Amino acid sequence: MPRIAIVTDSSACLPTELAERYNVRIVPLSLLFDGTVFRDGELSQDEFYARLRDPEQRATTAAPAPGEFLEAFRAAQAAGASAVLCLTLSSRYSGTHSSAINAADLAVRELPGFEVRVIDTGGIAMAHGLAVLDAAKGAAAGGSLDETAATACRAAAGANLVGVLKTTRYLARSGRVPWIVHFVTSLLRIKPIIAASAGKTRAVGRVRTMTKGMERMIDFVRRNTASDRPLRVAVMHADASGQAQVLAERVRDTLAPAELLITEFTGVMAVHTGPGFLGLAWQAPEPARFPEDVAMRRTSLLARDVVTLEAALRELPPPAEDPPLIVLSGLPGSGKSHLAREIARRYPIAVLESDALRKALVERPSYSQRESARLFAVCHALLERLLLRRIPVLFDATNLKEIHRRPLYDIAERTGARLLVIEVRAAEDLVRRRMESRLAAGNPLDRSDATLEVYEMMRREAEPIEEPHIVVDSATGDVGGAMERILLELERARA
Numbered sequence: 183m184p185r186i187a188i189v190t191d192s193s194a195c196l197p198t199e200l201a202e203r204y205n206v207r208i209v210p211l212s213l214l215f216d217g218t219v220f221r222d223g224e225l226s227q228d229e230f231y232a233r234l235r236d237p238e239q240r241a242t243t244a245a246p247a248p249g250e251f252l253e254a255f256r257a258a259q260a261a262g263a264s265a266v267l268c269l270t271l272s273s274r275y276s277g278t279h280s281s282a283i284n285a286a287d288l289a290v291r292e293l294p295g296f297e298v299r300v301i302d303t304g305g306i307a308m309a310h311g312l313a314v315l316d317a318a319k320g321a322a323a324g325g326s327l328d329e330t331a332a333t334a335c336r337a338a339a340g341a342n343l344v345g346v347l348k349t350t351r352y353l354a355r356s357g358r359v360p361w362i363v364h365f366v367t368s369l370l371r372i373k374p375i376i377a378a379s380a381g382k383t384r385a386v387g388r389v390r391t392m393t394k395g396m397e398r399m400i401d402f403v404r405r406n407t408a409s410d411r412p413l414r415v416a417v418m419h420a421d422a423s424g425q426a427q428v429l430a431e432r433v434r435d436t437l438a439p440a441e442l443l444i445t446e447f448t449g450v451m452a453v454h455t456g457p458g459f460l461g462l463a464w465q466a467p468e469p470a471r472f473p474e475d476v477a478m479r480r481t482s483l484l485a486r487d488v489v490t491l492e493a494a495l496r497e498l499p500p501p502a503e504d505p506p507l508i509v510l511s512g513l514p515g516s517g518k519s520h521l522a523r524e525i526a527r528r529y530p531i532a533v534l535e536s537d538a539l540r541k542a543l544v545e546r547p548s549y550s551q552r553e554s555a556r557l558f559a560v561c562h563a564l565l566e567r568l569l570l571r572r573i574p575v576l577f578d579a580t581n582l583k584e585i586h587r588r589p590l591y592d593i594a595e596r597t598g599a600r601l602l603v604i605e606v607r608a609a610e611d612l613v614r615r616r617m618e619s620r621l622a623a624g625n626p627l628d629r630s631d632a633t634l635e636v637y638e639m640m641r642r643e644a645e646p647i648e649e650p651h652i653v654v655d656s657a658t659g660d661v662g663g664a665m666e667r668i669l670l671e672l673e674r675a676r677a
Contacts, residue, residue, distance in 0.1 A: 187265070190314045214241065513637060514636060536578060566596065
């Protein structure tokens with residue numbers, strides 16, 4: 183029977199005895215105190231909190247390098263595993279998931295025949311850790327890679343977190359909240375209650391005492407659980423073991439959980455919450471989920487789609503030390519694709535044109551909302567994959583709303599790519615003439631099927647670009663001046 187190894191990151195805050203019992207391999211994130219780097223867990227608790235409380239020492243965190251994940255994969259293979267399931271905290275909070283994906287790409291070459299599958303649980307702390315534990319139990323019971331991954335996806339879908347911050351000072355120091363918020367909450371002695379689920383964190387209340395905070399957390403769990411069946415609960419704390427024991431007793435008395443764990447935050451989590459944090463992660467006995475194994479099917483479909491679209495690209499340029507991500511934005515007929523071809527002619531870059539890729543993905547495009555969601559999910563995944571391989575990329579799509587552009591900004595941030603946003607404009611009468619001649623001529627270089635009606639609809643929906651950007655007016659068909667500026671920005675990225 184195949185042996186599946188479980189690998190995760192140290193933000194899961196797993197109880198040590200459970201990690202050891204189920205042979206979970208943990209890749210530590212890094213802690214940085216004034217530039218000095220420590221692996222998570224390297225400092226004793228006393229030394230860590232002494233440094234954290236020192237106002238003269240600035241603390242930050244960093245994702246593991248891909249090589250650290252690769253070493254964990256290699257060790258799992260050496261120990262006799264047939265495959266690895268690597269579970270990471272939410273990519274919304276850290277570059278850890280991208281690092282693991284990069285390591286999995288390296289494993290294809292360095293560990294041939296050894297499958298590595300990486301899944302973003304969407305959670306943090308023990309909301310992430312509960313999914314890891316369920317996967318580890320499934321692997322220990324002899325589950326296949328597909329079965330174990332499906333177990334992890336189901337567990338992640340049902341895991342939630344709520345917690346009380348003793349102070350917002352550490353969030354302010356890490357840049358997660360403005361200092362003015364910390365000042366006001368400290369002045370009023372307010373302790374915020376935060377909740378996290380499905381990769382999103384929000385404030386759900388505030389209290390003045392930790393005792394009241396315990397009551398509010400338990401009530402929050404009760405109100406946000408549909409089933410009457412016993413829950414699985416983890417009490418989490420940061421240097422507050424006494425209060426954690428009190429909270430555990432209250433949870434036991436009021437919620438009667440089927441399983442109750444107590445775990446202390448690792449350093450990379452405590453850096454942001456500060457000492458004194460108390461929280462609850464819980465999991466419904468029957469987490470809300472799609473039909474059986476749909477999460478895994480979606481993951482597999484996305485992976486297949488990425489391979490399909492990468493194969494549809496022309497020959498890729500060589501990797502660059504600091505690859506740029508160029509994002510084009512503009513209405514149909516504004517001249518985006520012409521500009522993309524001009525850039526590619528003068529700079530080595532992979533061009534992802536959404537209209538062409540849609541037709542590579544779907545034989546007869548319907549342009550439905552569902553089809554577009556699938557297309558852009560794949561495009562975003564492919565963009566990130568290429569940038570992690572240090573390949574310069576240009577994304578040619580309308581990208582008319584911030585909700586469409588924001589994921590691209592995030593990809594640039596996660597991969598460390600230089601972001602260059604270019605807005606392409608043209609006068610309305612010129613666009614109309616272009617689109618009319620396009621329909622009449624059937625230019626093979628023009629992949630768009632947009633009509634004048636589509637143009638009008640998109641023109642009404644377009645939103646201003648919030649990020650710094652270059653504006654190109656294609657009215658004359660000569661983009662010489664703008665092109666020089668674009669090339670200058672690209673050379674800066676390459677320098």
